[in-house]
Amino acid sequence: MSLNTSYQPKEYETSIQEIWQKAGVGKPEKHYQKGQNDGKTTHTILMPPPNLTGPMHAGHSYQHYLMDTLSRYNRQRGKWNLWYPGVDHAGIQLEGVISKLILKGEFDSIIQEKLTGLDFICKEHDKVASIIEFDGETILREDLHTWLKKNHPDLWLELAWSKVNLWRDNQKQQAQVLGDTPDYSRQLFTLDPKAVEMVNLAYIKYWEDNLIYKGAYLVNWSVGLQTALSDVAGEIEYETKVDPFISFYYDLEEINFPGDTVPESTAQILAQTIQETLSTIEVSTVRPETIFGDVAIAVHPKILEKLISEKKFSQQIIDLIESSKLDIYYKIATLNKFKVKLIISGEVDPDFGSGALKITPASDITDYNIWKKYLQNDIPVFPHSIDRSGRLSLSCGDYSGLSVQTARIKIIKDLIENGQVPFTIEPDLENGESELKEFEVLTDQELEKLDYKKQIEYLAQLYPEYKVDWNYSHNVSICERTKTVIEPLISEEFFLSFENKAISTGKNLQQHGLEGVGEVNFYTPDFKDRATNFLENIHDWCISRDVIWGHKMPVWYNLDLNSGKLFFDFNQMESEVEIEGQNHLVANLFKVQVDKPTQPGNWVREEKILDTWFSSSLWPLSTLNYPATQLPVHIDVQEVTTENIQPDSKDCVFVIIHNPQTDQFLIQVNPQDSIHSTKYHLLGRKLKAGENQVAGIFRELEEEAGITSIDPEKLKFVGNYKIIRTQNKNNKELNIELNSQIFYLPNQDYFDSWLDSGNGKQTTKWVERSDLIANLIPAFTDLIESLDGIEKHDLPEIFYTYPTQELTTAKEIFYVWVVRMIVLSKYFTGQIPFESVVITPTVLDETGKKMSKSLGNGLDPVEAISNYSSDSLRLAMMAGMYPNRNMRLGGDIANRAMEKYRNFGNKIWNVARFIELMEEQNPADSEVESKELSDASKWILDKFISLEDSFEKEVLSYELGHIVDDLYNFLWDYFANWYVEYLKTEPSQISFARKLFTQFIKLSHPFLPYETEVLWKEFVGGNDLLVFERYDVNWSRSLQTPSSNNDFENIVSLLQNIRSTRGLFAIDPAGKIKATTTSKKILEYQQFFHLIGKVEIKLSDNSNSAGYLIKIEGHDISLDLLDYIQDPALEIIKTNKQVDNINKQISIIDKTLANPQFIQKAEKEVIEQKNSDLESRKADLGNLNLKLQFLKSNSKV
């Protein structure tokens, strides 16, 4: 006996983890070397790069366990499995964390060291310095981080990097505790050179495709973070706030009839009407401080109709306004610098407020849209009332510089005092005076000292009669990270267009995305609709941020000529622009490129940083080496001539034909093994008189494949090409130049399908323009495969691992990350980045709340593992693995779940122990290699096969929870509870038991990697690690024999029945019961019955009528219970209950069967089922009645 009595994970987990890491189990190459796979089928999972900040939480570990389990499973099934790890630089978030650390004084000593002349002045002992002095300048502690960012960005970055490197290590260590096996030899940090290269490449390609532009745009500006936020990234929260909702009048300022199209007399009448009925317009707002930014008043036509009392004029006025023949302007003399225009719009809700809406394009999205629609031509530039610091701008006169809240109070007060605010509709004059409370009247200065709420309360008391709802509650957007207010502002930002057609593909990103989404499988499937819906309504993506941590854009400006740093989109590059009275070619002013510009000039780089998601959306490409910097061979495409094609070469040759009508291409690829036919097809084609290449090919197609639908005369021959290769010439990119367009990206799967469809022979098919190159890829891959001394797997991963298989992700980042990856990968490669998206459950705490750092209700995986084990935590989590559901796993719930699986682990361990023990006790039996399988062994084998079946089925839908249940139930309910007990009576099956159990260890390895690895070594005696073992899916089936008359299931039922009878009669569990049977089969299990049922069976010719009879499927056992019955009266009551219950069931079935509708309409099988149910129910009833009889006849004993 080498195994301990119980499994102690702590003794093993740490060392196993080290062994795995040392053995490089994450590296697919290792598994390949060991022959676990042949390298042909790949399985790739890209790890969603976690943010650097903070320790690993439950959500991370959940993802990791899932990815690891899937990886292990696929390795076992002989796949070349790559699980690619990485870390995200988390732009804004990390910047926030570093700022906090600076605030706390974490970096004080480094800062002091690096900046000579800087002093920290500490006012109080034991506290961080609150004032910093530098060269006579005084900086407050709270401003230190922004000061550093602004004046010493390099130092700020140095501080950040020092933490980043530390956190990366910590994170890796934590991940290893889980038993993670990603390939750490390949990891990527999103600021690594490889990622930077991809970002630059992407940016330039977008720009060259006319997808990037810079413009005035309404963005969600976080006052706290001083940056634009994404409205889909969860960066914005909504909070209900209470503010005053004030109504006020705009006064008529001007009436114009532009174009003089209205007769003078009519104009006069109309003007008079307007002056009489529209001298003021009432609007309402919670944001009176934005009045300075107003450009218009929008009124619903119905409302205007009502206001103009004379109906004969109202429609005329509306028509004139709408056709721009009448302009009416308003103004509040005390506030507005500019007059605002009256416009009519059905978009205004006529039932809300006064039905008139003030239009402030600089501060509101709907207003902005209305401005764009109606006013952009008239008012190309609109005023901003609020600046980026959240204060009123210079255009606000006396109010400029005030905070929003201060200004709001002041303006409300001024509006009221200037008589711009209407009275409430029915002022309660009678009781008004007496109800007025006494309150202290404050001066303006005193008022200002109060906080915002108090000020409002005061005004509410002071001005009860005005039309102001002082307690109006509404939703306000809040910055998720800093909890400061979000101001919708116009900001100069960079955008990636989803609308512009990309020059290279002829499609816009929205289209690419929609195509991609259509091809991806989503678990659960409803996410396909969500993604589609999202893309259908998508707007351009604001990709720039005003932070310093992240990717800089590869954008340069020539300050000598372009001091204003004007940005140009691709279409403008060839044009000349006039700047400062001079004409310049745009190309001289501005450059998008990776390296520093080489042309003379004072070039400076754009300072804005790319949104973190910009690099994240390129994740599949950057990880898998899309830029392909390390390609060992150079590949080029040449036009084929008689000189450069050689019959014995391994060149791939293809012909391309263009159909201008459909803009499709026909490509015909000839793989290497048919080079002779290639030569024939391309060059030696026997053309008929007057026939060109194209016509020749089509004639052959017609002859060979019966394709007749295309008119060859209309096609254009693009050319014959061959792919040539040379030694690595240090080329940076793999590319094909074809018709002077550069294409990228070979792909493995196309290669496979190509060969499949073409059987290694010539293949011809039509492809869309955008798919042209993707369809040529097989030819490359073929070529690369054939290179001497170069293995496919030495090539950049993207050659053979793309598209990847699963992307596992939490639903929170579905739109912002997953959908974008689909869009952009599709755009770059023509293919989706991953075949399946698996939405993992959200891990909730005990009370059903989402786990979060701020609530502190998270499950700490490291702690959980140290209390239980990694395997337990993994099983507990995977047991809840059903895509897109929630899972409660916190506190006691988590503990209970982990206990369950700790016990499971122990059970497995003890089964192994038992087998070892049996082998020691029965050395002769255990050594016998092949013994005929007994019924019981066949029975357990069948159970195992159905376990395997459901395993394979469930893994396809990622419902791993079922697999965990199935593994648990097989091992415990079947193997341990019955088969192990059986083995005690039949040691001859022990060698089979070992084999089957060994197979179970392998099968369950992805779910209990540590323990199975231990057992593999200590119990199975494997030479190598279990991780490197391939799972033989045919093993179990090869042993299976067509089972007929396997009675073991019945034996189990009989024993269960005996056990419950024991319980029923409250018979001493250890007490032996004598019994007789007429079945010889049962007698074969004499020992088994003795062991499990404590029943001593003898064969008898007649069933013992005095005994208690149990009958199942022709087997009978009569138990002699007379000596054991303790309280027959109680049992009679219980049994009667059962009889009642069965009678109820019988009557239900009877009713159903008596229903003519049922007999008529139900399926035959169902009716048969019902009948057999009825019979078995009746049989049960018979048994129970026998029992009752038996009990009654003995009740007086």
Added chain:
RNA sequence: GCGCGAUUAGCUCAGUGGUAGAGCACUUCCUUGACGUGGAAGGGGUCAGAAGUUCAACUCUUCUAUCGCGCACCA
């Protein structure tokens, strides 16, 4: 407000158009050999509510309620 998901035993969750399931917890009992991190037998549910479709509804449809998530938002 719109959309999505959930609602099944005390708890955590599976499940299915044709007699309600698991684990934990609970009750009673069992301890000298694989395992007390174990074994046996039990109790416990009008499957959130209502209506509809159906021979038959926990399952399908609609509505309602509650919870959660996502999106948007009203001056």
